[in-house]
Amino acid sequence: MxxxxxxxxxxxxxxxxxxxxxxxxxxxxxxxxxxxxxxxxxxxxxxxxxxxxxxxxxxxxxxxxxxxxxxxxxxxxxxxxxxxxxxxxxLLEPRATGSTLALWLAGPAMLLLGAGVALAYVRRRGRAAPEDARLSEDETARLRDILKE
Structure with a gap:
């Protein structure tokens, strides 16, 4: 009740x-x-x-x-x-004119900018494989020995 x-x-x-x-x-x-x-x-x-x-x-x-x-x-x-x-x-739904136009467009613009920065970061990080990150012949042989045990 x-x-x-x-x-x-x-x-x-x-x-x-x-x-x-x-x-x-x-x-x-x-x-x-x-x-x-x-x-x-x-x-x-x-x-x-x-x-x-x-x-x-x-x-x-x-x-x-x-x-x-x-x-x-x-x-x-x-x-x-x-x-x-x-x-x-x-107005509950402001008009998309004048100064409010910048506010209407700021959200999608920031989203696109953030996606572009993230994409550039991921691409740059994928390409940058340092030479010293590869194993030498001695290290490769030692790794094989360890895996055989």
């Missing part, structure tokens, strides 16, 4: 984030607002979208999104308005 109550409490958390007084009467506009809200980061909770967050700032952002949509803005205009106000950090 306790587990059931715990599971229900955990499932009910995100459902309580959007308050009934925030919801729009038009289902199409509400669906658009929910879609936009799921892509915007709560600046208080950091890794939670504003649709699921109970923070007061997330509430304000949800209301702002709905206000912009009822004013006639498109989805892109609404997101651009919020990004202009709060910066690209508010």
């Amino acid at each position: 306790r587990r059931l109550v715990l599971i229900l409490c955990l499932l009910a958390g995100p459902l309580a984030a959007v308050q009934p007084n925030e919801m729009l009467d038009d289902p199409a506009l509400e669906a658009r607002a929910r879609d936009i809200s799921k892509g915007l980061r709560c600046l208080v909770c950091q890794n939670e979208n504003i649709d699921d967050s109970n923070a007061s700032l997330a509430h304000d952002l949800r209301v702002l999104v709905r206000d912009r949509l009822t004013a006639g803005d498109s989805d892109a205009e609404t997101v651009d308005f919020i990004v202009d106000r709060y910066g690209e950090y508010v």
Whole structure:
């Protein structure tokens, strides 16, 4: 029974984030607002979208999104308005433009660079067989004698 109550409490958390007084009467506009809200980061909770967050700032952002949509803005205009106000950090999936392009490309570039360095190291190490690493005739004969015993 306790587990059931715990599971229900955990499932009910995100459902309580959007308050009934925030919801729009038009289902199409509400669906658009929910879609936009799921892509915007709560600046208080950091890794939670504003649709699921109970923070007061997330509430304000949800209301702002709905206000912009009822004013006639498109989805892109609404997101651009919020990004202009709060910066690209508010986007859960930042755009791959400008300074963020360097961040998007840094990971794969470092992976390729590391693979190249590792390959060069392995190739160089395989080729570098020192001459004195080979056994002399005396050492070879002694090894044969040891193996015969």
